[in-house]
Amino acid sequence: MNIDAAAQSQQSQRFDRFRAGFPALKQQTYLSICEKTILHDDVRAGIDAFLDHLALASTGRSGHERKVSDARGKFARMMNVEAPTVAAVRNVSDGINAVAWAMPMDEGDNVVVSAGAEHPNNLYPWLRLRRRGNEIRFVQPRRNGALDIDAMIDAIDGRTRIVSCASVTFAPGHRTDVARLAEACRKRDVFLLVDGVQSAGILAHDLAAEQVDGFATSTSKGLLGLYGFGFLYVSPNWIDRLEPAYLSRPAVAMQTDDHSAMGGYDYRLQPDSRRFELGSYNLAGAYAADAALDLLLDLGIEAIEQRVLSLAGALTEAIAGLGLAAGVPSRGPGRSPIVTFGTLDAGGHDFSTDLKICAVSAALTEAKVAHTIRRGQLRFSVHGFNNEGDIRRAADCVADAMKAQ
Ligand SMILES: Cc1ncc(COP(=O)(O)O)c(C=O)c1O
Known part of the structure; x- marks a missing residue:
């Protein structure tokens, strides 16, 4: 293994250990840090x-x-x-x-x-x-x-x-x-x-x-x-x-x-x-x-940002590819940990007037993928504890819900 690959693997192990400290992640896919935090075992200690x-x-x-x-x-x-x-x-x-x-x-x-x-x-x-x-x-x-x-x-x-x-x-x-x-x-x-x-x-x-x-x-x-x-x-x-x-x-x-x-x-x-x-x-x-x-x-805020923006970009592209309009770009300076879909203000806090968004949100809730609806848009957000599996699960769930319509 070359030096870069070894450093990358060490970093990914550190993120895995960090993830393992959140009990909530054993029960659900948590893509809602923009709403509220989940408790890490060390924080509880x-x-x-x-x-x-x-x-x-x-x-x-x-x-x-x-x-x-x-x-x-x-x-x-x-x-x-x-x-x-x-x-x-x-x-x-x-x-x-x-x-x-x-x-x-x-x-x-x-x-x-x-x-x-x-x-x-x-x-x-x-x-x-x-x-x-x-x-x-x-x-x-x-x-x-x-x-x-x-x-x-x-x-x-x-x-x-x-x-x-x-x-x-x-x-x-x-x-x-x-x-x-x-x-x-x-x-x-x-x-x-x-x-x-x-x-x-x-x-x-x-x-x-x-x-x-x-x-x-x-x-x-x-x-x-x-x-x-x-x-x-x-x-x-x-x-x-x-x-x-x-x-x-x-x-x-x-x-x-x-x-x-x-x-x-x-x-x-x-x-x-x-x-x-x-x-x-x-x-x-x-x-x-x-x-x-x-x-x-300990993880390093630059490493967290890099991971988060990469995962958030992947989620944006996966769901935009299913036909839901992305609220925030997956690339460029405006991209962020928050990923939204649907028409802005077609609805409000926790509700959308877009039936597609309602159906997708209901399917995500059923599949225990934590998310919110804000200003009528379907909203996810990513932190360093999230991983590719979370992104795949959310995107697969949206794909199934879109097919079912
Ligand atoms: C951008 C932004 N500002 C402020 C708040 C909350 O403010 P406070 O910490 O005063 O409750 C939120 C909560 O969702 C927020 O998203």
């Missing part, structure tokens, strides 16, 4: 360790909080940024709202966002700013549902303070060229905030190179953790300009990390992203995230 500590009172607060800072550090490493630029938050909404209300904005200043493409949790936080007298500039996506980066850039003017976009939309699932948007924002001193929940843990990000200003995610999807725990990255270039709307002890700079210590009333904010942290942490979430990040870093 991490949560169990936390529960054991609670049951036996065997660790103090600072012991628990080391897990929070470990998890922050590991997430930062995955994103190629420094650990103090990352705050432990609850979820995407928490991170987006934190930035929205920390940004100094005058009446008439505006935010640019793509209304027809974003998840509601990347829309309502902005709508709320209208009560502060801010304008929300809704930019229409392209006809295929992808963000229209040119139109977003055109919508920026001298009063724009924030542009917000998903790294990968929840439906149809195109990957966004965040680096291009970031370049345009940087030239105009506009904050680019990325909702990264559909790519974190699955696609490789280099936030320093992409020059993204903010990145919010929960750990409840590709980061393989729990609901109610997530990360907010904020670039050091912006931190001094951002004053969080809420404040509690962790966000205040003091000599000690002791959460009950009282400083003076003349407080100083933490000099980094910890200024966005509030009160006690979701510790179970931190233990889970820490264990999950070990798994992901």
